[in-house]
Amino acid sequence: MEDPCEKAEGRDIVRYDVVVVGSGTGGYPAAVYLAGKGLKVAVVEEHLIGGECTNYGCVPSKAFYQIAEAIRSIGKVGGEASVKWGSLVDWVKSMVKESREGIQGLFESHGVNVLNGKAVLKTPHEIVVEEGSGKAVIEAGKVLLAPGSNPSTVPGVVFDGIGVLSNREALYMQEKPESMLIIGGGVIGVELANAFSSLGISITLVELMDHILPSMDRDIAQALKTHLSSRGVKILEKTSTRSISRIGDRYVAELSNGERLEVDKVLVATGRTPRTSGIGLVENGVQLDRRGFIKINERQETTVPAVYAAGDAVGGPLLAHKAILESISAAKWMAGEEGFRIDYRAIPVTIFTGLEVASIGYSEKELTSIGVKYVKVRIPAYYLSAVKIKGGKQSFIKVLLDERLEKVLGIHVVAPNASEVISAYIPLYLGKLCFREAARTPYPHLTVSESLRDLAEYILGEPVHLLRK
Amino acid sequence: MEDPCEKAEGRDIVRYDVVVVGSGTGGYPAAVYLAGKGLKVAVVEEHLIGGECTNYGCVPSKAFYQIAEAIRSIGKVGGEASVKWGSLVDWVKSMVKESREGIQGLFESHGVNVLNGKAVLKTPHEIVVEEGSGKAVIEAGKVLLAPGSNPSTVPGVVFDGIGVLSNREALYMQEKPESMLIIGGGVIGVELANAFSSLGISITLVELMDHILPSMDRDIAQALKTHLSSRGVKILEKTSTRSISRIGDRYVAELSNGERLEVDKVLVATGRTPRTSGIGLVENGVQLDRRGFIKINERQETTVPAVYAAGDAVGGPLLAHKAILESISAAKWMAGEEGFRIDYRAIPVTIFTGLEVASIGYSEKELTSIGVKYVKVRIPAYYLSAVKIKGGKQSFIKVLLDERLEKVLGIHVVAPNASEVISAYIPLYLGKLCFREAARTPYPHLTVSESLRDLAEYILGEPVHLLRK
Numbered sequence: 001m002e003d004p005c006e007k008a009e010g011r012d013i014v015r016y017d018v019v020v021v022g023s024g025t026g027g028y029p030a031a032v033y034l035a036g037k038g039l040k041v042a043v044v045e046e047h048l049i050g051g052e053c054t055n056y057g058c059v060p061s062k063a064f065y066q067i068a069e070a071i072r073s074i075g076k077v078g079g080e081a082s083v084k085w086g087s088l089v090d091w092v093k094s095m096v097k098e099s100r101e102g103i104q105g106l107f108e109s110h111g112v113n114v115l116n117g118k119a120v121l122k123t124p125h126e127i128v129v130e131e132g133s134g135k136a137v138i139e140a141g142k143v144l145l146a147p148g149s150n151p152s153t154v155p156g157v158v159f160d161g162i163g164v165l166s167n168r169e170a171l172y173m174q175e176k177p178e179s180m181l182i183i184g185g186g187v188i189g190v191e192l193a194n195a196f197s198s199l200g201i202s203i204t205l206v207e208l209m210d211h212i213l214p215s216m217d218r219d220i221a222q223a224l225k226t227h228l229s230s231r232g233v234k235i236l237e238k239t240s241t242r243s244i245s246r247i248g249d250r251y252v253a254e255l256s257n258g259e260r261l262e263v264d265k266v267l268v269a270t271g272r273t274p275r276t277s278g279i280g281l282v283e284n285g286v287q288l289d290r291r292g293f294i295k296i297n298e299r300q301e302t303t304v305p306a307v308y309a310a311g312d313a314v315g316g317p318l319l320a321h322k323a324i325l326e327s328i329s330a331a332k333w334m335a336g337e338e339g340f341r342i343d344y345r346a347i348p349v350t351i352f353t354g355l356e357v358a359s360i361g362y363s364e365k366e367l368t369s370i371g372v373k374y375v376k377v378r379i380p381a382y383y384l385s386a387v388k389i390k391g392g393k394q395s396f397i398k399v400l401l402d403e404r405l406e407k408v409l410g411i412h413v414v415a416p417n418a419s420e421v422i423s424a425y426i427p428l429y430l431g432k433l434c435f436r437e438a439a440r441t442p443y444p445h446l447t448v449s450e451s452l453r454d455l456a457e458y459i460l461g462e463p464v465h466l467l468r469k
Numbered sequence: 470m471e472d473p474c475e476k477a478e479g480r481d482i483v484r485y486d487v488v489v490v491g492s493g494t495g496g497y498p499a500a501v502y503l504a505g506k507g508l509k510v511a512v513v514e515e516h517l518i519g520g521e522c523t524n525y526g527c528v529p530s531k532a533f534y535q536i537a538e539a540i541r542s543i544g545k546v547g548g549e550a551s552v553k554w555g556s557l558v559d560w561v562k563s564m565v566k567e568s569r570e571g572i573q574g575l576f577e578s579h580g581v582n583v584l585n586g587k588a589v590l591k592t593p594h595e596i597v598v599e600e601g602s603g604k605a606v607i608e609a610g611k612v613l614l615a616p617g618s619n620p621s622t623v624p625g626v627v628f629d630g631i632g633v634l635s636n637r638e639a640l641y642m643q644e645k646p647e648s649m650l651i652i653g654g655g656v657i658g659v660e661l662a663n664a665f666s667s668l669g670i671s672i673t674l675v676e677l678m679d680h681i682l683p684s685m686d687r688d689i690a691q692a693l694k695t696h697l698s699s700r701g702v703k704i705l706e707k708t709s710t711r712s713i714s715r716i717g718d719r720y721v722a723e724l725s726n727g728e729r730l731e732v733d734k735v736l737v738a739t740g741r742t743p744r745t746s747g748i749g750l751v752e753n754g755v756q757l758d759r760r761g762f763i764k765i766n767e768r769q770e771t772t773v774p775a776v777y778a779a780g781d782a783v784g785g786p787l788l789a790h791k792a793i794l795e796s797i798s799a800a801k802w803m804a805g806e807e808g809f810r811i812d813y814r815a816i817p818v819t820i821f822t823g824l825e826v827a828s829i830g831y832s833e834k835e836l837t838s839i840g841v842k843y844v845k846v847r848i849p850a851y852y853l854s855a856v857k858i859k860g861g862k863q864s865f866i867k868v869l870l871d872e873r874l875e876k877v878l879g880i881h882v883v884a885p886n887a888s889e890v891i892s893a894y895i896p897l898y899l900g901k902l903c904f905r906e907a908a909r910t911p912y913p914h915l916t917v918s919e920s921l922r923d924l925a926e927y928i929l930g931e932p933v934h935l936l937r938k
Contacts, residue, residue: 025914028933029933029934032933032934033931033933036931036932036933053914054854058854058914058915059854059858059915062854062855062858062915063858066542066858066859067542067543067546067548069539069542070538070539070540070542070543070550071539071543073535073536073538073539074536074539074540074543074550074552076560077536077552077556077557077560078552078553078556078560079536079550079551079552079553079556079557080549080550080551080552081539081543081548081549081550081551082548082549082550083543083546083547083548083549084547084548087546087547087548088546088548091545091546091547095854095857095858098857099854099857102852102854105936106933106934106936109936319913319914320914320915321911321912321913321914321919322911324911324914324922325909325911328926328933340909342911346910346911347911348911348912348913350913350916358913383571385523385527385528385531385564385568385571386531388564388567388568389528389531389532389535389564390535417886417889419913419915419916420886420889420890420893420916420917420918421889421892422913423890423892423893423912423913423916423918423919423921424889424892424893424895424918426893426910426912427896427901427902430906430910432896432901432902432906433896433901437899437901440794440809441815441895441899442790442791442793442794442811442815442816442817443790443817443892443895444788444790444817444819444827444888444891444892445494445522445527445788445789445790445793446527446528446531446789446888447819447888447889447892448889449889449892449893450790450892452892453793457797462502462505463505464497464498464501464502464505464575464797465498465501465575467574467575467578
């Protein structure tokens with residue numbers, strides 16, 4: 001593996017205080033933070049600045065989502081809306097480009113060097129940057145690994161880049177397909193089912209488990225299923241895809257229920273695989289868990305000293321806001337400061353589906369599985385005028401409390417705007433706000449956040465906006 | 470004034486523990502709360518259940534707003550949206566009806582009696598309910614006055630119910646006008662300017678003071694002006710309307726700048742007048758302030774024992790969420806419980822205008838006027854992908870701190886979704902959350918609420934999502 005030319009060039013090797021592998025949400029915050037502390041920082045990015053979230057995840061999917069919801073709004077008052085697919089995709093691209101340029105701007109303003117290429121660990125302090133046929137070696141005092149994750153697939157289904165797609169291709173389809181099969185009813189699957197169906201694509205979604213959003217409670221899944229079904233999404237649970245075959249421009253899927261489905265496109269959204277092989281990790285002693293995620297300690301450090309890791313590649317909830325916090329915490333430890341321990345339970349899961357879902361803390365399923373007794377308080381949310389106007393008869397808010405009603409164990413908001421609203425609920429989960437205070441806080445009218453006042457009143461036994469418990 | 474027939478019927482007078490005058494947001498929460506405590510409660514409503522907010526304010530205006538924003542969203546990606554005015558108004562009406570029925574449902578489920586008619590105090594414990602030519606007298610142990618407010622007008626302009634309108638008629642126009650003059654750049658004026666212009670009405674808005682939203686800081690007004698102007702609203706500041714004359718189906722306005730404007734409709738949105746005359750208040754010793762608002766003490770009690778008041782009629786910020794809290798606090802005092810003192814400064818003002826505004830605490834203007842020194846921290850918000858996608862280049866967040874940077878004096882969010890987002894910021898204002906905690910809280914990505922994390926990092930001197938201060 002040793003290349004004599006490389007050795008010869010050894011004395012020209014550029015040395016950085018910190019090299020960050022990956023410019024996504026697990027990588028860029030640390031790079032910016034450390035450069036802000038005066039360290040010499042390089043980011044190595046194999047593909048596009050910003051990583052999965054900016055280029056193939058949160059940003060383009062939420063851009064589609066916004067227009068999809070607008071079309072639904074027009075439709076519900078009997079109006080008509082039409083959007084040219086090409087213009088929409090161009091706009092989505094421009095949003096992604098702006099977000100990417102935002103991160104580039106942060107790098108520039110903080111003096112972070114960006115190196116394009118694939119980073120492979122040669123030693124824990126030497127990184128080979130491979131770009132095309134060229135190679136360069138850089139030296140790093142410390143390394144932050146934030147290589148991210150790739151879309152997983154399922155047996156019998158192979159991404160072909162034409163019609164069997166991952167999120168990466170699905171968000172940039174040149175033409176609008178008439179029909180699509182979505183394999184996997186997790187967050188990505190339901191979000192794109194919602195957005196694409198609103199944009200006029202006929203969607204069938206299959207989920208292997210007995211309900212969509214299998215990691216969440218059944219009542220949440222049921223509410224979302226009813227909502228998506230009312231929007232025309234065909235949902236098949238306890239169903240798998242036996243095979244996919246291409247016939248001309250179309251695809252035929254044989255489902256486990258015996259159904260034979262012919263569609264234009266197939267989107268596989270069955271999970272993520274960490275991007276941790278082939279980049280010199282195990283070879284250098286960076287241990288992975290059995291699923292390939294990088295093992296880290298409470299200081300975000302891997303099993304190799306001075307090599308840290310953050311983001312999707314370390315596992316946990318694969319969410320951008322988790323990655324951002326981990327990245328900043330890692331940066332603090334790397335800078336010799338006190339980082340912070342991340343409470344993974346407190347990371348909200350948000351699902352952008354018109355009837356949005358935002359969950360923090362434990363689900364009933366989890367509490368039951370670990371044998372913790374709890375009290376469930378569940379209020380409908382359709383009584384709120386904001387919910388009536390935005391739509392979502394299935395809306396509700398569920399709070400799980402310990403038996404003494406002293407500690408909030410979980411909060412689940414199923415309602416339009418839930419992704420913003422959960423941030424108002426977070427202090428309740430963190431114990432920063434008690435129910436009596438929430439009941440007296442003037443959360444603004446007409447919002448979904450004012451449900452927090454009503455929920456608190458309800459729990460205190462003094463509901464005035466809800467039927468008495 | 471004494472009617473012998475009424476006296477003769479005296480022994481049939483129904484006695485209630487509490488009579489609530491007005492079923493709006495100042496009235497219904499107290500009625501429901503007190504009935505929930507087992508008291509015999511009547512609500513007297515002269516017009517429609519739910520009062521101004523439900524019937525002519527928050528609910529219909531936000532219903533229009535939702536569709537208006539959807540049309541803007543479609544437009545920005547080059548799409549086309551058309552909504553029939555009649556269908557839209559029908560839908561708005563259905564939303565209002567549902568909200569009204571929600572309050573009716575609360576009354577029914579709690580056993581609150583609703584009496585239709587105008588309530589006039591005969592004595593502090595006797596109320597005449599006038600309906601048509603009929604009259605009934607009821608007895609009340611205690612009274613809660615929540616009569617609300619009426620639209621004000623300006624000299625030279627008279628509501629004619631045809632083309633010179635208040636919010637009440639403007640939200641139910643049978644046909645879509647081509648053009649409209651809005652007099653008054655306060656909250657109602659700018660909200661309807663935004664919604665109606667998005668729905669295709671050509672809007673000119675005139676504001677007497679030197680900027681729209683005169684009670685807010687100039688930078689907020691300027692951002693909103695730029696935003697509304699970019700949406701086609703013509704804004705004239707330091708301008709008044711000298712006269713309005715009707716010519717056929719149209720109206721001609723002579724403006725103070727010499728301009729002569731011909732429009733289909735004129736909306737007057739120049740403030741509110743409390744509905745406190747002609748209902749026996751002063752006659753019974755209920756003191757009003759010089760502007761006609763009911764004087765109350767810290768227990769929501771008027772100058773007459775056992776007569777309480779809440780909502781628009783007591784002044785302060787004329788907002789539904791203020792009225793709800795006052796109503797519940799009044800109810801608690803009336804029930805012999807400990808009510809709560811309302812911190813009027815902590816009542817958020819929210820403005821629903823695409824680029825939304827949400828303010829809590831002091832403005833710079835106010836701090837300057839009372840001679841309090843402050844430190845201003847202002848971050849742009851367009852760096853957030855959620856803001857890019859929803860639109861709003863003028864977005865920013867401004868936090869005013871005391872000189873020691875220990876206390877938050879004011880928070881001003883100018884961004885899409887601000888009305889929901891401010892609820893996440895409230896704990897910061899209330900001192901329940903410190904910046905260090907906010908910087909480590911995983912507010913979800915892509916939301917506008919995550920600005921809270923970034924703002925906190927910025928204030929702590931460790932910004933990773935913003936250019937360094």
